[in-house]
Amino acid sequence: MESFPVFTNTDVQDSPTTLNLGPTHPATHGVFQNVLQMDGERIVSGVSTIGYIHRAFEKIAEHRPFYQITPLTDRMNYCSSPINNMGWHMTVEKLLDIKTPKRVDYLRVIVMELARIADHIICNGVLGVDTGAFTGFLYMMEYREAIYEIYEEVCGSRLTTNIGRIGGFERDFNEIAFRKIRKFLVDFPVVLKEFESLFNRNRIFIDRTRGVAPVDAETALSYSWSGPILRATGVDYDVRAMEPYSSYEDFDFEVPVGTNGDVYNRFMVRNEEMKQSMHIISQALEKLEKEPKGVFHADVPEYYLPPKQEVYNNMEALIYHFKIVMGEVKTPVKEVYHAVEGANGELGFYLINDGGRSPFRLHFRRPSFINYQMYAPMSKGMLLSDAIINMSSLNIIAGELDA
């Protein structure tokens, strides 16, 4: 297969037209290039070219101490970076055999579910925009802002959050954060309902999405799909339910599944997941009431940076601070694979540690990368406009695709 077809002088009517969709096409929401062979409006074949924002995170990670890898994970799926951060912290905790207190787990669940909602807001909102309905996107976007404000209260930043530390959080959630979370839980369901009433039974939207790019469960599994798009095909695989991490086993939630895996099913699965996420958050808030106040990290002074106040006034804290920052902490020689349910699917971290201050090898199993490889084959025979909304509903994030 040639990636860059050569222009020939044959009659245009007889041969397919070559169309470069991307790398900077406004409808693809990111740096994606697909070289398509078009017959009129139909796609005859396509070749995906990726790697435009490849930043060699796996190589960089081999040269950074564990706590400096968290900001790298931010920049993978930047629509839901807290999930990536938490996934990385939990991977290291698995390596170091740290048991986090329940309160930390519940706080993490809150942040991760907020991130999932933020990600699904973007995906479903943009799907609406691509089918010609801007209103829903505008209504929902305000609530992504509300989520970002909660992040701001928790960690100080908004998009690339670098939230939490190995062993817990860098500080406790303040009252404003809890107030904003509670407000979000009251306000957002109203808007989500409004959003659904704009789309779910909308004739135009249904005509545009139903039956577009259907995928059966077998094909999806063969392509190692995961996340909402796999669940839309009817496979109930959710890492949160299959291998609960961060005390997800304490929560009562449903894993929504679709039937035929088309764009409409994916849209509906994501909407339902947002409701489930809110249900999880409200349960987490209830559970937090019963936990001892003020616990926001595990008691592991060898790995958890002490507060600055103590570093200046307490010798032990100063020693630990020095050891952690200079990478003098002993870490076990071990291999671990830890997976979390990212907003797009199974986000895995395969970490090989040789006892040094940085990983010997760190591999990210990035759901966008693995989900996207079916895009070109499945676009065959599709209308160009359907291929665009298909890409929207796959929710491919360029940062995660290229790492």
Add this chain to the structure above:
Amino acid sequence: MGKISNEEVINQLNSKFGEQIVLLSEPSDLPNFETSREKITDVLSFLKTDPTFQFNYLTDITAVHYPDKEKKFAVVYHLHSFVNNVRIRVKVFLTEDDVHIPTATNLWNGANWMERETYDYFGIEFDGHPDLRRILNVDDMTVFPMRKEFPLEDPNRVDKRDYFFGR
């Protein structure tokens, strides 16, 4: 469905493949199996199709470079059985002068890009792969950047060497 134990997997695999597959003893969270290049396709297809195991989901393919070992490259497969809810890891070690291994694209379509990524990073040649090209790096790159001999920073820089930190 209950979990199947590591012993059960290794017993079944041993009875099928004899000494061709071994359970590695390195500390790890998942059972680590090692097999040979000749057997990998059979092992993977057995694990995928066997009615008790049904490791039908290919989670990941990647490689590791061990510059100090005799066999310098390890190709690592992560498999997941949804039916039993259990994961395993299968490794194949390769020497530097012969980095060929059969492709897994015949078993899983999803192996395609994972193998391309592995080729791009480490130069592992997957025989029988339909389209083995670089995927993330530029096509005319001449090296395989994830190999340990390629430094991230300026190799002449000495201020970050381990001996300055007592290591």
